[in-house]
Amino acid sequence: xxxxxxxxxxxxxxxxxxxxxxxxxxxxxxxxxxxxxxxxxxxxxxxxxxxxxxxxxxxxxxxxxxxxxxxxxxxxxxxxxxxxxxxxxxxxxxxxxxxxxxxxxxxxxxxxxxxxxxxxxxxxxxxxxxxxxxxxxxxxxxxxxxxxxxxxxxxxxxxxxxxxxxxxxxxxxxxxxxxxxxxxxxxxxxxxxxxxxxxxxxxxxxxxxxxxxxxxxxxxxxxxxxxxxxxxxxxxxxxxxxxxxxxxxxxxxxxxxxxxxxxxxxxxxxxxxxxxxxxxxxxxxxxxx
Amino acid sequence: xxxxxxxxxxxxxxxxxxxxxxxxxxxxxxxxxxxxxxxxxxxxxxxxxxxxxxxxxxxxxxxxxxxxxxxxxxxxxxxxxxxxxxxxxxxxxxxxxxxxxxxxxxxxxxxxxxxxxxxxxxxxxxxxxxxxxxxxxxxxxxxxxxxxxxxxxxxxxxxxxxxxxxxxxxxxxxxxxxxxxxxxxxxxxxxxxxxxxxxxxxxxxxxxxxxxxxxxxxxxxxxxxxxxxxxxxxxxxxxxxxxxxxxxxxxxxxxxxxxxxxxxxxxxxxxxxxxxxxxxxxxxxxxxxxxxxxx
Numbered sequence: 001x002x003x004x005x006x007x008x009x010x011x012x013x014x015x016x017x018x019x020x021x022x023x024x025x026x027x028x029x030x031x032x033x034x035x036x037x038x039x040x041x042x043x044x045x046x047x048x049x050x051x052x053x054x055x056x057x058x059x060x061x062x063x064x065x066x067x068x069x070x071x072x073x074x075x076x077x078x079x080x081x082x083x084x085x086x087x088x089x090x091x092x093x094x095x096x097x098x099x100x101x102x103x104x105x106x107x108x109x110x111x112x113x114x115x116x117x118x119x120x121x122x123x124x125x126x127x128x129x130x131x132x133x134x135x136x137x138x139x140x141x142x143x144x145x146x147x148x149x150x151x152x153x154x155x156x157x158x159x160x161x162x163x164x165x166x167x168x169x170x171x172x173x174x175x176x177x178x179x180x181x182x183x184x185x186x187x188x189x190x191x192x193x194x195x196x197x198x199x200x201x202x203x204x205x206x207x208x209x210x211x212x213x214x215x216x217x218x219x220x221x222x223x224x225x226x227x228x229x230x231x232x233x234x235x236x237x238x239x240x241x242x243x244x245x246x247x248x249x250x251x252x253x254x255x256x257x258x259x260x261x262x263x264x265x266x267x268x269x270x271x272x273x274x275x276x277x278x279x280x281x282x283x284x285x286x287x288x289x
Numbered sequence: 290x291x292x293x294x295x296x297x298x299x300x301x302x303x304x305x306x307x308x309x310x311x312x313x314x315x316x317x318x319x320x321x322x323x324x325x326x327x328x329x330x331x332x333x334x335x336x337x338x339x340x341x342x343x344x345x346x347x348x349x350x351x352x353x354x355x356x357x358x359x360x361x362x363x364x365x366x367x368x369x370x371x372x373x374x375x376x377x378x379x380x381x382x383x384x385x386x387x388x389x390x391x392x393x394x395x396x397x398x399x400x401x402x403x404x405x406x407x408x409x410x411x412x413x414x415x416x417x418x419x420x421x422x423x424x425x426x427x428x429x430x431x432x433x434x435x436x437x438x439x440x441x442x443x444x445x446x447x448x449x450x451x452x453x454x455x456x457x458x459x460x461x462x463x464x465x466x467x468x469x470x471x472x473x474x475x476x477x478x479x480x481x482x483x484x485x486x487x488x489x490x491x492x493x494x495x496x497x498x499x500x501x502x503x504x505x506x507x508x509x510x511x512x513x514x515x516x517x518x519x520x521x522x523x524x525x526x527x528x529x530x531x532x533x534x535x536x537x538x539x540x541x542x543x544x545x546x547x548x549x550x551x552x553x554x555x556x557x558x559x560x561x562x563x564x565x566x567x568x569x570x571x572x573x574x575x576x577x578x579x580x581x582x583x584x
Contacts, residue, residue: 015479022385025378036416090309113313118570120507122534126559130323151316182295184302212409215509219541241411248415263412
């Protein structure tokens with residue numbers, strides 16, 4: 001009996017020890033996150049000035065700014081939203097409301113979307129380079145960047161929209177049909193309004209991911225060092241992750257500092273977009289039973 | 290009359306939606322065709338045997354050499370080293386969240402871990418170069434400025450949330466009755482977690498591992514910034530290497546003539562990368578489908 005008690009004590013000790021180790025693992029990730037944010041903040045906050053935000057890049061770190069990259073990022077992400085959200089939501093509507101779930105077209109679509117989600121971002125860059133930049137002869141332009149990023153985030157938007165649409169109870173859908181409302185009117189009048197918060201949250205998160213992507217844009221010929229603002233869809237452009245990459249690749253310490261400032265601008269934008277997504281989700285969540 | 294109009298409108302909308310849905314299929318076809326087209330031309334000029342067996346990669350030197358093995362070695366090195374960070378830490382976090390944490394604690398911890406996945410890879414690249422590398426070099430002064438270890442640690446941190454979140458999903462899906470049964474027999478939390486939950490969720494955990502490694506293989510900006518530009522067969526984590534993705538970015542940044550043989554290497558390497566990640570992703574799904582415990 002005492003032997004059993006001794007063993008039991010040991011077993012509980014082991015279990016608690018394991019829990020402590022797991023807590024250390026969790027704390028370790030927190031520590032890394034904290035270190036990363038602090039490191040970037042303390043490196044970059046001194047050079048993060050209004051002049052930095054409103055100046056052109058320059059060969060001298062003290063005079064360099066991010067204006068073309070900031071405007072370029074807004075431009076390319078805005079266009080990406082205009083392209084990817086309608087197509088993504090349309091695909092989700094088709095898959096949930098129209099497609100015959102037993103048809104091979106439906107199965108191929110589903111398999112295809114889940115496979116696309118695992119394709120590395122840089123491969124989308126190759127696609128953009130071969131098809132949009134070379135085949136369509138659009139060159140390294142703003143619209144090519146937007147097309148490429150749109151295809152990259154399309155699977156994310158489709159999956160999030162499908163989840164949001166599926167969450168709308170069937171009774172509501174059938175109620176609308178029972179009143180003689182057509183399929184499309186049911187979708188636009190009943191289903192989409194209820195699914196919008198979920199769709200918006202998913203889309204905003206996908207767009208904020210696109211904003212941090214550098215590799216696909218580099219593949220389609222975008223560069224960090226641009227000293228003019230894009231004025232039309234076929235103009236060359238820069239983007240925040242590209243100018244950060246350009247500065248990070250330079251050996252001088254002064255450029256590391258302004259690279260950190262550029263990252264700070266990027267992180268602030270990411271936090272703002274993510275907060276918006278959370279607020280939308282919390283404010284507009286409709287509870288249906 | 291109006292009914293006819295509605296029927297027509299409904300049909301038209303359905304067609305538009307089918308066109309939208311087809312775009313994702315055309316994306317896949319586009320990826321495969323654009324990789325294949327240039328790769329086939331590449332192999333008409335470079336021997337496929339040289340590509341897969343030569344251990345020298347120097348496409349822009351004279352005479353050029355097109356052995357992709359050094360790039361694959363570099364990529365594997367990053368994949369393996371990063372998994373030493375992402376797999377144990379990710380699985381540990383998942384076990385804690387699913388089996389030890391209260392609902393309240395989980396609600397606080399989970400978003401913070403997921404934040405790690407939301408940080409752009411360029412930021413990790415900067416962090417690796419300006420923080421992790423100097424740290425390694427104070428302990429091991431012989432380390433190159435650009436090295437595989439620093440990049441791997443950053444890639445590992447970035448892919449950790451993927452392991453944590455997919456493994457946790459798999460463990461949460463194990464029915465509570467099984468958990469309660471084990472507790473009723475007098476098991477401790479550790480025993481339940483290790484002997485009951487982890488084996489039951491094994492397929493989900495394994496597939497999260499495969500997906501995280503596949504993500505590490507496709508990761509670009511961290512390795513482009515911190516791992517170096519030296520294609521090499523060396524497995525030394527403290528030396529400068531080059532991965533497939535690192536090479537592709539490097540070529541795209543340079544002023545290589547479009548259509549030249551050097552330029553086509555980007556497509557050939559991209560094709561290898563695409564095939565490797567595709568096989569891993571399909572394998573991950575296969576593991577889940579085949580070994581799923583049915584309750």
